[in-house]
Amino acid sequence: MFRQVAHRILTRSTTTYSAGAAATIRRPYSTEVVADASSGDSAFVEAWKKVAPNIDPPKTPIQYMEPRPPTPSTLPSKLTVNFVLPYSAELSKAEVDMVIVPATTGQMGILPGHVPTIAELKPGLLSVHEGNDVKKYFISSGFAFVHSNSYADILAVEAIPLDRIDQAQVQKGLSEFTQKLNSASTDLDKAEAQIGVDVHSALNSALTG
Amino acid sequence: MASTAAVPFWRSAGMTYITYSNICANLVRNCLKEPYKSEAISREKVHFSVTKWADGKPQKPTIRSDSPED
Numbered sequence: 001m002f003r004q005v006a007h008r009i010l011t012r013s014t015t016t017y018s019a020g021a022a023a024t025i026r027r028p029y030s031t032e033v034v035a036d037a038s039s040g041d042s043a044f045v046e047a048w049k050k051v052a053p054n055i056d057p058p059k060t061p062i063q064y065m066e067p068r069p070p071t072p073s074t075l076p077s078k079l080t081v082n083f084v085l086p087y088s089a090e091l092s093k094a095e096v097d098m099v100i101v102p103a104t105t106g107q108m109g110i111l112p113g114h115v116p117t118i119a120e121l122k123p124g125l126l127s128v129h130e131g132n133d134v135k136k137y138f139i140s141s142g143f144a145f146v147h148s149n150s151y152a153d154i155l156a157v158e159a160i161p162l163d164r165i166d167q168a169q170v171q172k173g174l175s176e177f178t179q180k181l182n183s184a185s186t187d188l189d190k191a192e193a194q195i196g197v198d199v200h201s202a203l204n205s206a207l208t209g
Numbered sequence: 210m211a212s213t214a215a216v217p218f219w220r221s222a223g224m225t226y227i228t229y230s231n232i233c234a235n236l237v238r239n240c241l242k243e244p245y246k247s248e249a250i251s252r253e254k255v256h257f258s259v260t261k262w263a264d265g266k267p268q269k270p271t272i273r274s275d276s277p278e279d
């Protein structure tokens with residue numbers, strides 16, 4: 001606060017002198033603003049400077065965000081993957097060879113240089129290939145975004161490593177929902193039972209296959 | 210399971226994507242082994258403090274804990 005007061009006194013006293021002196025004192029200050037404006041909204045910064053010339057324009061959240069790297073001219077050898085859940089980031093900027101995601105249209109392998117795509121994911125197996133290592137997760141549902149710079153973002157509601165699935169629960173759930181599907185009367189009940197069957201059979205095939 | 214229809218079956222039954230994905234996530238959570246299962250379910254718990262308004266005054270608040278139904 002005192003710093004701002006000092007600025008104000010300083011600028012006020014300099015304006016009473018020549019305009020040139022004021023400009024030399026303010027120069028480092030204004031270049032800072034220009035540097036900001038390059039990434040911010042220039043119209044807003046202009047308007048701000050008119051109203052409050054002595055105060056820095058506020059930074060918007062986008063100015064704190066690291067921009068995505070540009071699309072490289074040569075094909076990168078690795079794919080950069082961000083795999084996030086609501087409660088944790090399973091993979092953050094992990095460099096991998098390939099990921100296979102369970103898209104609603106079928107299994108989709110993503111390699112470096114993949115065309116930009118948005119894919120809706122169904123319950124199924126997500127595998128992350130890094131050298132000879134294959135990490136497998138079962139994801140409930142979500143979306144995969146593939147960017148042109150060989151970045152892939154995978155968002156899921158729930159994802160679990162394969163070894164944490166309880167085979168007995170899967171079998172129980174599968175038979176329970178198959179029964180529910182046969183006895184369901186309304187459309188909504190039927191859809192719920194169908195989802196149950198889909199999820200459990202996907203879990204089952206992930207475990208067996 | 211892969212559907213070629215314009216609208217998925219859950220959507221035509223009146224569900225939203227949020228409902229669908231939450232049902233899927235709950236089913237997956239229920240198939241976890243212990244201790245991961247209780248950990249995952251506790252993460253999804255929601256607590257509400259409910260206060261009824263009567264005669265122009267708030268009544269004593271009650272805490273309601275909801276765990277997602279499966």
